[in-house]
Amino acid sequence: MIKRAALLMLLSTGSVCSALASHLPSLTQEGLQALTLAESSIALNSAAGPKNQTPGVAELYRKALIEGGFPLEAITITRIDDTAYMTLHWPGEDASLKPLVIMGHMDVVAASPSDWTRDPFTPAVEDGYLYGRGASDMKMSNALAITALIHLHQHGFRPHRGIVLALSGDEETTMKTGRILANKLKDASQVLNLDVGGGTLDEETGRPLFYAWSGAEKTYADFDLTTSDPGGHSSEPRARNPITTLAQALLKIQAHSFRPELNALTRSYFLNAARFTTPRLASAMRVFAEAPDNAEAVATLRAEPSLVGAIGTTCVVTMIKGGHALNALPQSADANINCRIFPGHSRSDIIHELTAVIDNPSVRITDRSEGSVETQPSPLDGPFTMAIARATHQAFPNVSVFPSMSSGASDSMWFRQKGIPSYGASPIFMKASDDFSHGLNERVPLSAITPGLHYLLSLIPDLSDN
Numbered sequence: 001m002i003k004r005a006a007l008l009m010l011l012s013t014g015s016v017c018s019a020l021a022s023h024l025p026s027l028t029q030e031g032l033q034a035l036t037l038a039e040s041s042i043a044l045n046s047a048a049g050p051k052n053q054t055p056g057v058a059e060l061y062r063k064a065l066i067e068g069g070f071p072l073e074a075i076t077i078t079r080i081d082d083t084a085y086m087t088l089h090w091p092g093e094d095a096s097l098k099p100l101v102i103m104g105h106m107d108v109v110a111a112s113p114s115d116w117t118r119d120p121f122t123p124a125v126e127d128g129y130l131y132g133r134g135a136s137d138m139k140m141s142n143a144l145a146i147t148a149l150i151h152l153h154q155h156g157f158r159p160h161r162g163i164v165l166a167l168s169g170d171e172e173t174t175m176k177t178g179r180i181l182a183n184k185l186k187d188a189s190q191v192l193n194l195d196v197g198g199g200t201l202d203e204e205t206g207r208p209l210f211y212a213w214s215g216a217e218k219t220y221a222d223f224d225l226t227t228s229d230p231g232g233h234s235s236e237p238r239a240r241n242p243i244t245t246l247a248q249a250l251l252k253i254q255a256h257s258f259r260p261e262l263n264a265l266t267r268s269y270f271l272n273a274a275r276f277t278t279p280r281l282a283s284a285m286r287v288f289a290e291a292p293d294n295a296e297a298v299a300t301l302r303a304e305p306s307l308v309g310a311i312g313t314t315c316v317v318t319m320i321k322g323g324h325a326l327n328a329l330p331q332s333a334d335a336n337i338n339c340r341i342f343p344g345h346s347r348s349d350i351i352h353e354l355t356a357v358i359d360n361p362s363v364r365i366t367d368r369s370e371g372s373v374e375t376q377p378s379p380l381d382g383p384f385t386m387a388i389a390r391a392t393h394q395a396f397p398n399v400s401v402f403p404s405m406s407s408g409a410s411d412s413m414w415f416r417q418k419g420i421p422s423y424g425a426s427p428i429f430m431k432a433s434d435d436f437s438h439g440l441n442e443r444v445p446l447s448a449i450t451p452g453l454h455y456l457l458s459l460i461p462d463l464s465d466n
Contacts, residue, residue: 030147031449035130037064038143038444039123042132047110047172048082054169055084057106057139061146061167062086068150078180083107083169085177087184090149092162092464098189099162100463102149103411103422104142105171105178105195108134109438117441129434129443136428136444137437141194142167144427144449148456159464161189168411171195175371178411182418190384191415192463196406196424199396199451200276201431206447208396209276212404213388214424215265216377216416218309219341220409222368223351224334225249225358231324231331242333243322249358250317250335256357257302258313260292261342265377265405266310272402281307306432309407313350315339336368340407346374372409375416383466384423391459395429395451425459427452 027035040060044053058077065088066072077086086106092099111120111133118124120133130140149165164185168177199211227242227249270289274282284300288311291297301307308314315337322333339350351365358365380403389401412422428448436442 027446027449030151030453033150034140034143034147034449034453035125035446037061037146038130038135038140039125039132041106041139041143042123042130042134043121045121046083046107046134046169048107048170048174049110050082052082052107054082054107055079058084058086058167058169061106061142064146065150068146069153070150080169080177080180083177085169085181086165086167087181088149088163088165090153090159090163090165092159094160095162097161098187099164099185100159100460101164101166101185101188101191101415102145102460103166103168103181103191103193103195103415104138104145105168105411106139106142107169107172108137108139109172111442115440120442125446128446130446131441131443133442135442136430136435137442138195138426140444140448141426141428141452144452144456145194148453148460151453151457152460157461159461161464163460163464164188171411173371175409175411175414179371179414181411182414182420185415186418186420188415188420190378190463191412191420191422192459193410193412193422193424194426195410196408196412196426197404198426199392199399199429201429203431203433206431208399208429210273210400210402211388211392211396211429212269212273212402214406214412215380215403216263216343217375217406217409217412217424218313218343219345219347219374219413220369220372221339221341221347221350223315223337223339223354224366224368225337226332226334226364226366227360227362228332229330231329234327234329237329242330245360245362246320246322246333246335249360249363250320252357252359253315253317253337253354256315256354258315258342258353260288260298261312261344262289262292263343263377263405264380265403268402269310269404272400273404275400309340310405313339313342313345314407315350315354340409341374343374343376343405347372373413373417375413377405378416378421378423382421384421384463387459387462387466388423388425390462391455394458395455427455 046054123132197213270285274285284297287297318338319336323330415422
C-alpha cells in the first residue's frame with residue numbers, strides 16, 4: 001500500500017497539460033480533471049422535472065470512473081421516476097469490516113436563465129471562479145471526490161475496509177433516493193457526507209480561518225396553514241375573510257421566537273468560531289454558549305442570518321396563495337410554513353406550539369413533511385474527529401477544526417435514523433460571501449480545488465483504515 005504522504009506528493013507534482021493551463025497555472029493535472037468534470041456536470045440540468053438530466057450526470061460520473069480504472073461491474077446506476085442514484089463499490093482488503101460510505105447528491109435546485117447574469121447551465125470560468133447551478137452545491141465536491149478516488153486507485157491504494165461512493169438524485173426535492181441508499185447501505189460503518197460542512201476563508205485576505213464539520217442537523221418540516229369560508233360578492237365585505245385570517249396567523253408566527261437551545265455541537269461551534277468574528281458577535285457567542293437564556297446574547301445572534309438557525313427552531317412562511325377571483329370574497333387561503341427543528345423535538349411538538357401561537361381554530365395546520373425524519377446527533381468521539389483534523393491540516397496546516405450543527409437537511413438524516421454515524425465534511429474551502437447555493441449566480445472559487453484534493457486524499461484513506 002502506498003503511503004498517504006506519497007499519494008499527496010504525486011498530486012502536488014502532477015503536470016498541467018491543458019488548453020486552460022496558461023489561465024490556471026496553479027492547478028495540477030488532477031485539479032484540471034476535477035474542474036473539467038465539474039464543468040461537464042454543471043452543463044447538465046439536473047433539476048427535478050420533465051427534462052431532468054440527473055441520469056446523465058450519473059452516466060458522466062460512471063464514464064470518468066471507468067476511464068480512471070474502476071471496473072464496469074463496480075458501478076450501478078438505478079433509475080427512479082425522473083431521476084437516478086449511483087453507487088461505486090470498492091472492495092476492502094478485510095471483507096468482514098463494514099464499509100465507509102462517501103455521500104453526495106447529483107441533483108440541483110431549479111434555476112431560471114432569465115434571472116441569472118450567466119446561463120445557469122453553461123459553466124463559465126471567470127475571475128478565479130467557476131459559475132453555474134450546482135457549482136458549490138455540490139458538483140465541484142462530487143468532482144473532487146471522484147478525482148480523488150481515481151487518483152488513489154491508479155496509484156496503488158487498497159482500502160482496508162470497503163468504500164462505497166453513493167450519490168443520490170433528489171436531495172433537493174423528495175429525498176427518496178437518499179432513503180433508498182440508506183436502506184441498501186444499512187451495514188455502513190459511517191458516512192462521510194460531502195454536502196455539508198466546509199472550510200471558511202477570511203473575507204479580506206483569503207487566508208483560512210477554520211474548518212467546521214457537521215455532526216447533526218435540524219429536522220426539515222413543511223406545514224400547510226389553511227383557512228376557508230363560503231365567500232361571496234366583493235361588494236359585500238364581512239368580518240370573516242380567509243386571507244385576512246391567514247395574514248393574522250402569519251404575523252403571529254413571524255413575531256414568535258422559539259426557545260433558544262444548545263447542544264454539545266453548537267456549544268463547541270460558538271466557543272470556537274467566536275475567535276474569528278467581530279468583538280460584539282464574539283461576546284454574544286461566548287455568553288450564549290454558557291447561558292442560552294441571556295436575552296441580549298440571543299437578540300444579537302438572532303440578528304445574524306448565518307447564526308439564527310443555530311440557536312433553536314425556526315419557522316418562516318415560504319409560499320402563500322388565496323382567493324379565486326378579483327371581484328369575489330376569498331373562499332380559501334393557504335400558506336406553507338417551513339420549519340427547521342432543533343434536535344430533540346418532534347414535528348408534532350412544533351405543530352402544537354404553532355397552534356397555540358395562532359390561537360384560532362379556523363386555521364388548520366397539516367404536516368406535509370413526508371420526506372423528512374427526526375434524528376439525533378452523531379457521536380463526537382471516535383476516529384472521525386482525528387481523521388478530519390489530519391485531513392484539514394493537509395489542506396491548510398494549523399487551521400482550527402471543530403464541530404458544528406447544520407441548519408439545513410441532508411441525506412445524512414436517513415443514515416442517522418438507522419443509527420449509522422454520519423458527518424458533514426465538504427472538501428470546499430471558501431469565503432462566506434461566495435456562498436450562493438440555491439441562489440442566483442452560484443459559484444465556487446477555483447482556489448478550493450487543490451486544497452480540496454489534498455484534504456480528500458488524506459481523509460478517505462484514513463477513514464478506510466479505521
